[in-house]
Amino acid sequence: MRALRALPLRPMNDVRVRFAPSPTGPLHMGGVRTALYNWLFARAHGGTFILRIEDTDQGRFVEGAEAYIEEALAWCGLTPDEGVQAGGDCGPYRQSERTALYQDAVQTLLDQGLAYEAFDTPEELNALRKAAEPDVWQYDASTRGGLRNSLALGADEVAQLKADGAPFVVRFKTPEADEAVVFEDAIRGEVSFQTAVLDDKVLMKADGLPTYHLANVVDDHHMRISHVIRGEEWLPSAPLHVLLYRAFGWDHPVFAHLPLILKPTGNGKLSKRDGDAGGFPVFPTNWTDPKSGDTWPGYREQGYAPEAFVNMLLMLGWNPGDERELFSAEEAAEEFSLDRVVKSGARFNPDKAKWFQEQHLRGSGSAPHVAALHKLASEKGLGWDEDACTQVLDMMLERVTFLHDIVDTAWLHAAPTDFNAKLVKKKWKDQTSGYLEDLASELAALEDFSSEAVETRFKAFLEAKELGFGQVLLPFRIALTGEGGGPSMFDFAAFLGQEATLQRLRDGMAAVEEMRNHD
Template sequence: MSSHSVRVRFAPSPTGPLHLGGIRTALYNYLFAKKYGGTFILRIEDTDRKRFVENSELYILETLKWCQIEPDEGVGYGGPYSPYYQSQRNNIYRMYINKLLKQGDAYYAFDTDQEIDKKRKEYNNRGLVFSYNSRIRMDLNNSLTMTKEQLYDKLRSCSYVIRFKIKPGEKLKMHDIIRGNIIVDTNHLDDKILLKSDGVATYHLANTIDDHLMKITHVIRGEEWLPSTSLHILLYRSLGWTPPNFAHLPLILKNNGKGKISKRNTDSLNFPIYPIQWKVPKSQIIIPGYRELGYLPEAFVNMLALLGWNPGLKREIFSLQELIHFFSLEKIKKSGVYFDIKKTNWFNKKHLNKKKEEIFSFLFKEIKTRSILCKKDYLWKIIHLTIDRIHFIHEIWEHSFYFFVPPNSYEENFFNKICHENTILQLENAKILLYDMNQFTSVNLRFLFHTIKNKHKIMQLFRLALVGFLKGIDIFLILEMLGKKESIRRIEKLINRIKEKI
């Protein structure tokens, strides 16, 4: 592939927030463009004004920015093929519609919705499916069945749509980079609408013309567009153009295997579906996205890239630059892929290891708001000791609080179990052992504990005294970090609590 020839586009509709499937489409387009030194274009497909949702466009731009996959050209970025909004290109589409009408590849249809509904019912009653196609169009209300005079009268007085005229009896050959060769029988295709009654081009027409005029070389889009591709190829042919290469991406499925993820089923999912938060217009509802829940953009993009594509290597953690290097359309799966939130959390955990500075600043702020003073290298030590326990930056405090503050309460069940004289005796004895140690290091402490008889029980008691819960890192490391004085102080506090309870 010659390096500067690749031009791809991401063409979302402004009908609400992008979900995982949409942003993955953008990512694959971006990776492919960057791999071949090509151009990644953002186009807004806003021909369907009825479904327009305010703020969608800003949301799309902000999401691409957060994922670090910004376009080179298009809406918000400018470029030689503006406007990049379909709604502003209608006069361009009109020109090509006239060409198709002149050639006899398109025709005017005057059927009202009521007439078509009536036909649909007649067909249903006979157990058939109505389709506006080559077999039936000569019996319907359109320019194919009229004289020129009748047509001119109609055009003056009635509203109409313009339909594409499918030529029956052809086995249309198509090639998809992911799915291979596909053959479509044109007898099964219907005469799709190219221009709606309000004079606006449909997506099919607009997107075909725009892809050609913007010199798009590869159309990488969701599997739901596969059934329309034959129409798009026939449109290219009628207009005398060479079609781009097509690659249709697999669906992202819910991990229970029940259907694909979509905006309509956000409530029933146990994982977030939007990359960044979405504020539902005209309501107070805010749906958090991966960004707000503490996922790193690098981890999110890494997870998304491997949701349907695999470079065939042993490893799974990649930076954006590495993803670009390894990416290929040929290695994308054909079948749907399951989304797994546990795996997504694992990706975040792995990418956190490169974010120790950010964890440091987060922890530093946490202790500052609590007016705790401590040395920088003490903080760094804590981060190294606890980083493997966290999946998100914001979890660092709950896994390290006991290094800064003594517990003010104890895990209830365990505390009640140990409330007796015997425990006090055991703790007093262990305390004396700690007191007599010269070098208070985890190595020495571990060695000392090997000599105690009921060491497991005492270690649990120490953990309760130092942390307040039966959790946390290695108990000997906690003792060493807190030091002799603070460790003994916390053990004495537990002894006093038990005495009060008894």
């Protein structure tokens, strides 16, 4: 038994990586993470990030999926250097437009006896599998001799079948002598498979389109891909790919198989249905299924900043080796390396995702968010100019998870209509309204209505009346917001302005007295 060993000898000076999704639906967060790690690796080595669309399965093609992929990547800031939209020297970047290449490749293999034509119908194969149960039936060296293929049939028989227009596929002829296929995975280290357990995979389907295995190897070679960074679900077919590269006489790229993202609870990998149950999105942006019309939520529409979403994904399976967790894409690109990618699957944690969003929101203060809040506020018709937005941000940034939480906080832009009944019962005494009446007069007399001025007058008022903060401030807050929590009331009063503050104070008092009378 001879060990076939192919170590990565390629220097890191021409890094070319690709993200190669199928347009069979929206990209989910696992896919985005794969794209991210590819992008980061390219950036870290001054390489090229390529987007290739693997649309060789006509049956699973979904309208709009390709556009979704491009848009979702763009939102995440993972713009391809080469691809359908970006262009490039190695195009076309849609596999459906590269069929001649695959045909040539398959012919080369056929000519060398490294592949063969098989006429067995799916029905025949299914029957064989069924008959073998509970054992597993395989199309391989032990069975291919008794099946309808160009290895077992005579040349004239094959010619006749083809003349009759019988559909056929091309299968890879797995080497008969058992050997170990050993390769070095950049994340896992040495990985080894025995060829004896491999089956003769279909390379070219009856419709003339290649399967993933063929198209992937041929394209990765022609696109001069240096590192194949993909999900762990591809690990079992990696030996086939190594064998294919060898059959073509090509060096294979470095492989790196990423661990999968698992469900927050329960068993298995994260799937699109988990979001429903867990109350979190699985997709980067909203996706509407063109057939059913169902819409799936996206992180973008939920209010996540792309930087936060990407940061969260980054840390789900990679770490810098120290205790930092907050990274911009540029910072991450500087130190990303495959040997710091963890080997085991990671359970997705929605709480932590929110934490990343909050960190991103608060990280650099109000200024970076003014424009975005202004846009949101305008859409809601709140009439806040940029100054107002800055003030609101200063008050609210540390109390919300998403920017839209701010415009969703009704009392910020409209007098409250609901007053927390429990709080009123507990904190609003018979004398309270009297205090507030007096406070209103004090505030009405103010000429400067800045936060500091309101605070000064408020404190002087308490002192004069010999009252405690809690006796007046909380009722004041209730009258103005209807709630017991929130920003500094002095800041808020200044933000509202004198007139609106007094108006809310009087209306709030009236409403609360009304409530108390009905109790």
